[in-house]
Amino acid sequence: MKYLPLILRNVTRNKIRSIFTGSSIAVSLFLVVMLYSFLSVQDANNEASKVHNRIIAMNVQGLTGDVPIAYVDRIRKIEGVRYAVPYSWYGGMYKDDKITFGQFGTDANSIMNVLEEYKLAPEQLAAWKADKTGCVVGSILARNKGWKLGDKVPLKGDIYPVNLEFTVRGIYEGSSSTDREMLWFHFSYLDDSLKEINAPTAGNAGIVMLNAESADIMPDLMKKIDSTFASSDAPVRAMTEKQFQQSFMEMMGNVRGFIRYTSIAVVVALLCVAANTMAMALRERTREIALFKAIGFPQSTILGLFLSEAVAIGLLGGVFGALGAKLLFEVVDFSKWVPGLGWLYVPWSTALAGVALATAIGLVSGIYPAWRAANVSVVEGLRKIV
Amino acid sequence: MIPIKYNLRSLMARKIGSLMTIFGTGMVVWASIFAFGLYGGLEKTFNTSVSPLDVLILRQGSTSETASAVTEAAAREIMTFPGIATDDQGNVLAAPELVVISYISKRDGSGNANITVRGVLPNSRLLRDNFKIVAGDDFRPGVREAIVSRALSDRFQGLRIGEEFIVQDKPFKVVGYFESGGGTSESEVWTDQRVLAQVANRTGATSSVQLRAVSKDAQQQLIDRITADEQVALKAVTEEQYYSDLAEQSFFIKMIGQIIAFFLTLGAMFAVANTMYGAIASRAREIGTLRALGFGRFSILAAFLLESLVLCVLGALLGCAGALLLGEIRTGTMGGSFTEVVFSFNFGPDVLFKGALLAVVMGLIGGFAPALRAVRMKVVDALREV
Numbered sequence: 001m002k003y004l005p006l007i008l009r010n011v012t013r014n015k016i017r018s019i020f021t022g023s024s025i026a027v028s029l030f031l032v033v034m035l036y037s038f039l040s041v042q043d044a045n046n047e048a049s050k051v052h053n054r055i056i057a058m059n060v061q062g063l064t065g066d067v068p069i070a071y072v073d074r075i076r077k078i079e080g081v082r083y084a085v086p087y088s089w090y091g092g093m094y095k096d097d098k099i100t101f102g103q104f105g106t107d108a109n110s111i112m113n114v115l116e117e118y119k120l121a122p123e124q125l126a127a128w129k130a131d132k133t134g135c136v137v138g139s140i141l142a143r144n145k146g147w148k149l150g151d152k153v154p155l156k157g158d159i160y161p162v163n164l165e166f167t168v169r170g171i172y173e174g175s176s177s178t179d180r181e182m183l184w185f186h187f188s189y190l191d192d193s194l195k196e197i198n199a200p201t202a203g204n205a206g207i208v209m210l211n212a213e214s215a216d217i218m219p220d221l222m223k224k225i226d227s228t229f230a231s232s233d234a235p236v237r238a239m240t241e242k243q244f245q246q247s248f249m250e251m252m253g254n255v256r257g258f259i260r261y262t263s264i265a266v267v268v269a270l271l272c273v274a275a276n277t278m279a280m281a282l283r284e285r286t287r288e289i290a291l292f293k294a295i296g297f298p299q300s301t302i303l304g305l306f307l308s309e310a311v312a313i314g315l316l317g318g319v320f321g322a323l324g325a326k327l328l329f330e331v332v333d334f335s336k337w338v339p340g341l342g343w344l345y346v347p348w349s350t351a352l353a354g355v356a357l358a359t360a361i362g363l364v365s366g367i368y369p370a371w372r373a374a375n376v377s378v379v380e381g382l383r384k385i386v
Numbered sequence: 387m388i389p390i391k392y393n394l395r396s397l398m399a400r401k402i403g404s405l406m407t408i409f410g411t412g413m414v415v416w417a418s419i420f421a422f423g424l425y426g427g428l429e430k431t432f433n434t435s436v437s438p439l440d441v442l443i444l445r446q447g448s449t450s451e452t453a454s455a456v457t458e459a460a461a462r463e464i465m466t467f468p469g470i471a472t473d474d475q476g477n478v479l480a481a482p483e484l485v486v487i488s489y490i491s492k493r494d495g496s497g498n499a500n501i502t503v504r505g506v507l508p509n510s511r512l513l514r515d516n517f518k519i520v521a522g523d524d525f526r527p528g529v530r531e532a533i534v535s536r537a538l539s540d541r542f543q544g545l546r547i548g549e550e551f552i553v554q555d556k557p558f559k560v561v562g563y564f565e566s567g568g569g570t571s572e573s574e575v576w577t578d579q580r581v582l583a584q585v586a587n588r589t590g591a592t593s594s595v596q597l598r599a600v601s602k603d604a605q606q607q608l609i610d611r612i613t614a615d616e617q618v619a620l621k622a623v624t625e626e627q628y629y630s631d632l633a634e635q636s637f638f639i640k641m642i643g644q645i646i647a648f649f650l651t652l653g654a655m656f657a658v659a660n661t662m663y664g665a666i667a668s669r670a671r672e673i674g675t676l677r678a679l680g681f682g683r684f685s686i687l688a689a690f691l692l693e694s695l696v697l698c699v700l701g702a703l704l705g706c707a708g709a710l711l712l713g714e715i716r717t718g719t720m721g722g723s724f725t726e727v728v729f730s731f732n733f734g735p736d737v738l739f740k741g742a743l744l745a746v747v748m749g750l751i752g753g754f755a756p757a758l759r760a761v762r763m764k765v766v767d768a769l770r771e772v
Binding site for chain 2: 023098
């Protein structure tokens with residue numbers, strides 16, 4: 001510990017170099033932490049949703065297959081099911097948006113019981129139930145689009161050949177792990193509009209979302225749902241909400257692999273950068289190190305001093321980069337520019353892992369220069385003119 | 387001007403430091419190319435699907451074929467419109483096609499994806515440039531046979547020649563592999579339109595009409611005429627428009643690539659600046675000598691900028707070589723309308739050039755401040771430095 005002032009002095013000796021190395025590490029770590037947060041938050045949210053015992057039943061042919069609306073009532077009657085609702089993706093386009101957001105036709109009587117972690121004021125729920133063309137929107141979505149209660153939201157049908165116009169009757173809230181960028185409306189509104197034009201796509205619930213009475217009965221319940229419709233025209237497969245989310249991620253492709261490869265490249269690049277810095281420090285101080293050794297400092301101390309300096313720079317970069325990422329996501333809301341990212345934040349575990357990674361980079365990059373420093377020959381070193 | 391030999395020899399004199407910097411920037415360029423190549427590959431797949439004179443007719447409001455429906459009557463009428471090209475037998479180059487989705491498991495066990503199964507007519511082949519059967523046979527009309535691309539067959543179960551896959555609940559047998567110049571068709575399974583319509587219970591309706599106009603003018607007239615007809619409620623778009631809209635839906639991948647490249651380049655700039663500061667600090671006397679010999683300030687600035695540029699360009703070459711060494715990486719993601727698009731990373735000249743351009747930016751910006759410091763050195767002080 002008594003060497004701490006010396007180490008800090010060495011770190012701040014060539015300020016520009018330390019700042020630049022630290023910045024290089026910080027900027028790169030910022031990126032890595034951001035990318036990994038994307039994965040870890042998703043995993044955490046999936047994990048968090050487990051307590052709600054939700055099951056999704058979808059057509060064995062995937063999301064684009066039919067689940068007849070009559071299935072909802074049949075599923076509701078199966079023992080162990082608390083509530084069941086249709087959850088039909090409408091996918092309409094708002095104004096000139098190129099990208100759609102989550103719009104689901106569902107059942108106002110039960111949706112708040114199925115998605116029990118979401119909060120909607122009772123009078124708003126009542127107002128929504130009373131209005132056939134009413135809808136309820138997430139708080140982030142409402143803010144980003146500037147919608148207030150009573151506003152009209154016209155959507156152009158994309159998947160479905162009908163345009164729907166909604167009136168905002170409620171704005172739901174939820175914790176940071178919930179998706180507050182969805183719009184829920186009455187399934188019957190979509191379905192009746194489809195029936196009016198005799199569309200063959202009428203009567204499709206999309207998927208059925210339900211919650212089980214307890215976690216223990218879920219495996220049996222899923223089997224029961226599967227077998228109930230096994231020999232019908234539209235057999236379904238029941239899965240936990242987590243499995244459903246995972247299957248969605250899998251369709252996006254190898255996101256995990258992509259993030260991993262990028263991060264590995266970043267780490268290797270940073271190792272080079274940090275090692276280079278330490279090598280430069282070593283070159284400048286060869287004479288000084290020789291002097292240290294000449295007056296009796298053991299090799300291990302020199303080694304320790306150099307390694308500590310490398311670790312300090314890595315740590316500094318990591319703290320700024322990883323904690324900077326955390327801070328930025330706390331302060332700035334990116335969902336304004338990137339719809340659908342309202343749930344993203346940097347968890348402490350990921351930020352701290354980033355700091356640890358930066359420290360490790362500092363340590364590893366310092367090993368060879370430190371070893372060289374420890375082995376500086378006293379005679380040669382003293383004679384050396386930089 | 388100071389001869390470039392001076393810079394090259396200086397770089398050689400600090401071998402380890404130079405190599406570290408080159409390797410670091412190389413990793414950054416490599417990672418950026420990797421990120422650009424992902425979106426570049428997707429974009430290329432969409433672009434090569436475009437024939438400039440082709441028109442795609444969809445239901446009004448739908449942005450993809452999956453969600454579209456065109457009645458047989460409307461399709462037949464459109465095919466009589468003037469301005470449509472003909473093949474050498476005098477048949478119009480237009481094909482009403484049916485698109486059905488099948489949910490198929492990936493070979494590597496990482497879940498399922500929605501695969502586009504396209505029911506085609508004989509003319510469909512002429513509407514895709516460079517369509518050819520490369521292995522096995524074409525499917526026979528009237529039976530449940532299908533052809534796929536090799537890329538798709540490697541990625542999904544049941545799609546190799548001789549294997550079977552399920553559409554709705556009927557098995558189809560794969561009899562051959564086709565190519566179509568790398569476009570989106572290579573992410574599809576092709577089969578007989580009539581057979582598919584029967585299996586999918588969609589006789590009498592098709593998803594879209596593809597046609598080729600005789601000229602750009604005729605193309606516009608056809609589009610105007612079809613769009614103007616309020617009764618049939620169809621929309622006609624050029625293939626170019628259709629695919630650029632689809633590409634836009636994958637903006638997320640593009641954005642991630644740009645974010646990665648931005649942060650990595652920023653990080654690398656600091657590292658380059660560090661290296662150059664080190665180089666200049668240890669060569670103060672040399673710089674003083676050069677100035678004393680009569681080299682002007684501008685020469686010094688140019689020389690050091692050049693040196694930093696050389697470092698980065700060497701890094702860029704390393705990064706490009708690294709990307710090329712990866713060879714062809716096939717991957718897939720969810721394109722528009724939840725269906726799988728299979729594509730290869732694009733490490734073509736344009737993507738490599740973008741990566742190299744980043745290196746030039748790193749070199750110029752990162753090297754500027756250090757070079758400026760070299761210029762500002764007072765000759766007397768510089769010469770006095772040890």
